[in-house]
Every structure is written in C-alpha cells, then in structure tokens.
Amino acid sequence: MVNLRIRAARNAMGMTQQELADRVGVSRQTINAIEQGSFNPTIRLCRDICRELDRTLDELFGGEDMMMYCTNCQTAYEEERCPCCGSRKGRPAAPEDICFLAEEDSLQAGILEDFLKQEGIPALKKSTVGAGMAMKAGAIFERFRFYVRYEHLEKARELLEEIRNS
Numbered sequence: 741m742v743n744l745r746i747r748a749a750r751n752a753m754g755m756t757q758q759e760l761a762d763r764v765g766v767s768r769q770t771i772n773a774i775e776q777g778s779f780n781p782t783i784r785l786c787r788d789i790c791r792e793l794d795r796t797l798d799e800l801f802g803g804e805d806m807m808m809y810c811t812n813c814q815t816a817y818e819e820e821r822c823p824c825c826g827s828r829k830g831r832p833a834a835p836e837d838i839c840f841l842a843e844e845d846s847l848q849a850g851i852l853e854d855f856l857k858q859e860g861i862p863a864l865k866k867s868t869v870g871a872g873m874a875m876k877a878g879a880i881f882e883r884f885r886f887y888v889r890y891e892h893l894e895k896a897r898e899l900l901e902e903i904r905n906s
C-alpha cells in the first residue's frame with residue numbers, strides 16, 4: 741500500500757526524501773520504498789520518521805487498528821512488545837503476514853477449521869507434535885496451531901470467541 745501520509749507530511753515540512761533519509765540515518769532508496777509501500781520499516785525507524793516529521797505513529801503508519809508483528813513468533817500484537825517472546829523488534833503488521841491464531845485440541849481444531857472454512861478464511865493448521873509422535877501418543881493428545889493472514893485475523897478471532905463461548 742502506498743503511504744501517501746508520509747509523503748504529504750514530508751512535503752509539508754519542505755523536506756526531500758534525501759533530507760529525511762539523512763535525518764533518520766537510512767538511504768533515500770529506503771525512504772522511497774517506505775513511501776511506495778514496498779518496504780516495512782522497523783518500529784524504531786517509524787518512530788524516528790515520526791519525530792522528524794512531527795507526527796504520531798497513528799498519523800503516519802496506521803489507524804487505531806494498527807498492530808505490530810513479531811517475525812519470531814508470528815504473533816500480531818498491540819502492546820509495546822511481543823507477548824510471546826518479549827521482543828521489541830516487531831514491525832507494523834502487513835495484510836499478508838501469517839499470524840498465530842490459536843492452539844486447540846483435535847476436537848476444537850475440527851470445529852474451528854469448519855468455522856473458518858464457512859467464512860472463507862484460508863488457514864494454516866500445524867500439528868504441535870510430529871506425525872510419528874501423534875501416532876504413539878494417540879490422536880487425543882494431538883494439538884493444532886492455527887495461523888491466518890493478518891487481514892483475516894480480526895474476523896478469525898471473533899469466530900474463535902464464538903466457538904469458545906458456545
């Protein structure tokens with residue numbers, strides 16, 4: 741997605757891409773790529789850009805629904821740091837990011853899978869134990885992790901709530 745807001749804020753400050761790049765310590769190509777939406781800046785770079793352009797993160801990089809994405813854990817989160825690994829190195833989540841949704845036992849997993857299918861949400865389902873282990877331990881112990889694209893995460897979480905509350 742092209743980020744028109746950064747360009748607009750930069751122009752309002754009378755700053756060229758090169759000048760902004762120099763101030764935040766990256767190349768002009770990087771600034772250009774961010775404005776073109778072909779590069780996802782780190783949260784740190786986002787903050788530096790905001791500081792130089794005198795704007796908030798929300799104003800330049802998102803709306804109220806902006807989430808960060810931890811590439812270690814494939815977790816989307818709204819907090820200061822990743823709730824799984826504690827890393828602060830997350831970047832703003834992109835629509836195609838594969839995000840962890842839930843871990844369920846095999847019964848719940850079947851239900852969740854059906855719900856997701858009905859809503860047309862493509863999901864990745866991974867067994868938490870190897871196939872050989874699952875056979876030894878019995879299917880009842882097998883658990884599954886579900887992942888969906890970030891653009892489907894909110895809807896998928898709603899479905900999950902529905903299932904858990906029913």
Ligand SMILES: [Zn+2]
Binds near residue numbers: 811822824825826
């Ligand atoms: Zn993490």
